[in-house]
Amino acid sequence: MGDCFQVIVDLDVSEADAPRLAGRLIERLVAGGVVLAERNDSMALGGHPAGPDWHRAVADDWDWQPSDGLAVHTGRGVFHSGADVPEHAVCPRCGARTPLDAEGWARVSAAISAWSETGTADLPCPACAAPTPLPDWAWDDAPFAFGHLGLRFWNWPDLTEEFRAHLADLLDGHRTAYLWGKL
Ligand SMILES: [Zn+2]
Structure with missing residues (x-):
């Protein structure tokens, strides 16, 4: 199926x-x-x-x-791969991998909501503090x-x-x- x-x-x-x-x-x-x-x-x-x-x-x-x-x-x-979600968000500037635990996921899902509502959203990186447009981020496994x-x-x-x-x-x-x- x-x-x-x-x-x-x-x-x-x-x-x-x-x-x-x-x-x-x-x-x-x-x-x-x-x-x-x-x-x-x-x-x-x-x-x-x-x-x-x-x-x-x-x-x-x-x-x-x-x-x-x-x-x-x-x-x-x-767009995503279906049931699975990625485990990490990967910063396109510094390469830091942010684990999508409860806290990480809360920030990502807030950015996704903002993007869905307005067509633009930044997701700041906890490692380098740079605000980067959400679409530019990389994701592991299930992007x-x-x-x-x-x-x-x-x-x-x-x-x-x-x-x-x-x-x-x-x-x-x-x-x-x-x-x-x-x-
Ligand atoms: Zn970064």
Whole structure:
């Protein structure tokens, strides 16, 4: 049981630009045969169904077609791997690892709430005291990603590094995060 997903999150696109960028990216993926233009929301996990050349996106030792599609999320998104949460937050400036015990988690969850409400939040580092934007933090094990555009492939074989790089190109070369998980 359970559905697997892979998510590519654009870490740089603004909230205002996300719908336009998402629309252009889907047009390119449709032109490349990776997905179909028409959303199919009668699938259990709605989205754009796999197109005739879906296999271009995945490692080549698969012969089953993905049964579910590509769901596009725009707007403030908090992406994570499902049931698991990371054990440490890793400061992008000094590299200190903050354990997500009760106290650490309280600060992170406050920052996540602020990000969800406003689209921006800082998380200060206890080690170097630098306030760093929440989306810039790294996480161990089960990472988070915060962004305004997420591409969630439901029940697809592993996306290749080449395809992920292609997606980043289509996202104007923005920084991206790649998460996978199960619900
Ligand atoms: Zn630090």
